[in-house]
Amino acid sequence: MSGPDTPTTISVGGDYDVVIGSGVLGRVADLLGADVQRVLVVHPPTLPELTSRLTGALEAQGYAVHVAEVPDAEAAKTAAVAADLWSLLGRAGFTRTDAVVGLGGGTVTDLAGFVAASWLRGVGVVQVPTTLLGMVDAAVGGKTGINTAEGKNLVGAFHPPAGVLCDVDVLSTLPQADLVAGLAEVVKCGFIADPVILDLVETAVADDAARARSAGNPHLRELIERAVRVKAEVVAADLRESSLREILNYGHTFGHAIEQVEHYTWRHGEAIGVGMVYVAELARLTGHLAGPEGDALVARHRSVLESLGLPTTYAAGRWDELLTAMRRDKKSRGSTLRLVVLEGLARPTRLVGPDDALLQAAYGLVSRRADAPAH
Incomplete structure (x- = not known):
């Protein structure tokens, strides 16, 4: 750096x-x-x-x-x-x-x-x-x-x-809420390609949680540079999102659905945070993340995002709306949903046409009570 x-x-x-x-x-x-x-x-x-x-x-x-x-x-x-x-x-x-x-x-x-x-x-x-x-x-x-x-x-x-x-x-x-929302995309790069990002976030939170969520984060510039390098390398290999570039949409299919259902009142990063937990749970249900290592990686999604103050749950009872929005996703082909999931840390892959029952089951794992706080 x-x-x-x-x-x-x-x-x-x-x-x-x-x-x-x-x-x-x-x-x-x-x-x-x-x-x-x-x-x-x-x-x-x-x-x-x-x-x-x-x-x-x-x-x-x-x-x-x-x-x-x-x-x-x-x-x-x-x-x-x-x-x-x-x-x-x-x-x-x-x-x-x-x-x-x-x-x-x-x-x-x-x-x-x-x-x-x-x-x-x-x-x-x-x-x-x-x-x-x-x-x-x-x-x-x-x-x-x-x-x-x-x-x-x-x-x-x-x-x-x-x-x-x-x-x-x-x-x-920049308002702290907007900076924290931006950190969701940084964390995404950590899960799909550069685990050092996650280490830096966890170190900053452990040292001073409030500072880690602010522009005073001592690792902020390095986090930005690392996230940009991840995106630059992927984009250079796949300008028009025909294959590899889809990994940058980790958490985005469900996250974009939340944004649409909420009429864009949620910040993008807040929605993507929930979206990443959703696809982590989906990967566990489909067997892409298995055993103790898989369980630990799903738990790490929640711990990292929650340590930054990002939401990891969404309201129950809205599945039909969310699924309709997900089917309009740009990555869909016809009626077939395509999502990015992990097979391990920094090992993304494409999940094509998952069973609707598994999609809904993953939603159940990120749902919260109607009376619980939204953020």
Whole structure:
């Protein structure tokens, strides 16, 4: 790992770089390319100071900067918001050599990437994630998309960015609940590929549980770098999610179903935390995780996630809604569900078409009483 004052650059298949460090926000122009004249900065309403800094820096370097404020969270990822941005690009005369910058959390980077992918069949995009979730997941990999009433990210495109800038300094102002939710995606990378991540989380919690859940976590930058490396290696091997890349969806089929059933009032990481426990239990039911080692790995899912303050259970009595949402998952083929499960620590595999009775039984193992707290 690099020193605290030296940015880390992680290449994604040699196609683009993810830069991680302190004070790297000013490097956006380095990633835009020489031919860009016009830049659209897409941002949420919660980042006025960062937006002003970024647009000021770009204007000082001679770019014609256009700014679009979009709704916060999942409300940004709609066809109506995307259409408004397309209209702005058209009025401003954006050409194929111009670019979009996504400044914000994962919903903003998803939206900005999709608008860039669809305008003139593809213009450049630089992603500047400002949340932990955005840094380790949404902004890296080139998956872009918006939601519909029928499900999350059902409309989208694969569109690799020109680069990604992860300025860890911005996490100091991130609400703790959002940082903890982002840690769920980091933990996911630990279970599917890099167990050192789990060791670092458990060490931090043991040393100071409150600090482990904050931007003061002494291992936070290393956790970010390790999670980005996992994603970069998988994405480089499978850009369009035809095979290996599906492992990055560990816990996501059930987690996305929770998000949809809850009308996106749950944070993504909270839902994915429950989703990981669900597929761990499913793997035990299907025999993929067996014996004392399998039992211990299922228990480790709960202990790691709960130590960070993430939920590991979901309300009982909602199976029909959840199953309907799961069957709309992007990874499904026809009526056949495809889920990622573990055969052991860092040994993911695909589970195709599991019996409905086993799916429901796993739900029973993550269900809680109706009067129990949701989070």
